[in-house]
Amino acid sequence: MPINYFLILSAFLFCAGAYGVLARRNSVLVLMSIELMLNAVNLNLVAFSTQVQNVSGQVFALFVITIAAAEVGIGLAIVLLIYRNLRSPDLDRVEQLKG
């Protein structure tokens, strides 16, 4: 299977995730969009790892998965904090600080 298929799929996933981060207002959906971007990265890494016959790409993907889990843990904690204080997961309502 040519590697292009994987790359096109991962580019699509990455762009969908990036769009979600920028367009979505619900903080949980933003977190999910970021996960989508990280999964695009994992797909890339594993596909390349098979192509260039170097296992370190798969190791890299494992690290990305692990750290993404930690990130989501912290992210949800912050979202929960905001929900408690503002009674809403909506990012547009978080706007006291202005530059």
Add this chain to the structure above:
Amino acid sequence: MTPYFDYHALAPVIVLTAVTLIALVVDFVWKGSGRQAVPQIAGVGLLLALVPVFTLAADGETRVMFDGAYVVDDYALAFAAFFLIVGYVSLLLSYDYIAEGDFYQGEFYVLLLTSVLGMVIMASSRDLITIFVALETVSLPTFVLAGWRKHDTRSNEAAIKYFIIGVLSTAIMLYGMSLIFGMSGSTLLSDIYKTAGGDNPALFAVAIFLTLVGFAFKVSAVPFHWWAPDTYQGSPMPVTAFLSVASKAAGFVALLSVIFFGFFPSTDSWQPVLWVLAALSIIVGNLAALRQTDIIRMLAYSSIAQGGFILVPLAVAGTNDAAKSSFEAVIIYILIYAAMNLGAFACVIANARRTHSTAVSSFAGLGRTSPAVAVTFSIFLFSLAGIPPFAGWFAKFVMFRSVLDAGTPAAVVLGVIAAVFSVVAFFYYGQVIRQMWFHEPADLGETGPHKVPVALVAAMSITMVVVVVIGVYPQLFARIGDVAFPVV
């Protein structure tokens, strides 16, 4: 096959990890007075981790582990020592702030130590995976620290903005790294250096661009800076100092490593990107700082501008013989910037304890009410503005030297931008100094404690010594850049 472990080379990291765990357990087990010991444990731990750094430096041998993914050389040791000291000063800044707040104590220091641990690993990383893990070890605790004041919605906002930007930048950076891995077939920076994109330079340039965008978010370079003033303003003040110095410096160290050890041969792909980032950061950072009325926001924009000055040598590093002098310039600028910015934050914290305000106007008459703090703050502001005899001028000097070494029209244009906006910077630093010395103190009614606590005095003294000594006798620091320059 067992991988080769050099325990001496890993000793700083091992000590730091052990102390972090001890601090965590002490905080967890002893509910009462034992908890008060956590900051002391953390402080001793940071200084203890310095010991193996010095023995390794005295030994002078370059130690390579894990096929070259983790290297302990002079460059790594210089930055390891730097991060440990910065961590210690940040701890001094936080001590009274945390002790007097209604916060949980221990976790704060555990998170701070974890972040410093990531920075020490970062200094030795020579591999995309290690750099990524180190960068996340630096960032993840700081997301929590930014939201430390749980019931303050402004602190919440700082945390969520910082978090989303942090994770987004990581995702973009990782996408670039995955493409780099695909084209060079390895995650080791030395292999990436050798292959330089192989037979697909165009895609390699895209990959480098994405990676640099990720780092630009981390070091808050314009146009990826807009989160920084909000996050800095909403976070607790000692955390802001830590973010604007330590985690920013960690981002720059990562940038320095990937550029000099990995991307260097593909000059055309990274140099223009950094040029634009540097120019925009200097222009936007300085202009936006001019119209700030809050000292924290002003320092946030000033740190964006200073970040632009640090990017200048990087942006000219690939031309002619500028490699060595720009490598030195970046290191020296980071070290000096850290000292003067931490010092400035120490003074802001000291003043905010008294006035309960971070407005620039709250500094009015500080020269009369507490002259010592006012003198100290003036020195740090003069240094940030680059006025001799304080260290800032030397940082600017090495920056301009690297521009002259490059000598191309593009480099000279960047140098001119930097020079013009260094002058603009005088205005906003000067505005604060004018408030302190030429304005009447405002009647604050009931004010906070006048006395500056010991920990803050210690933090001010350490940074002040660095700023004054380096400013008067810069040869001391010039050697660091000399020693650390790697033979690639």
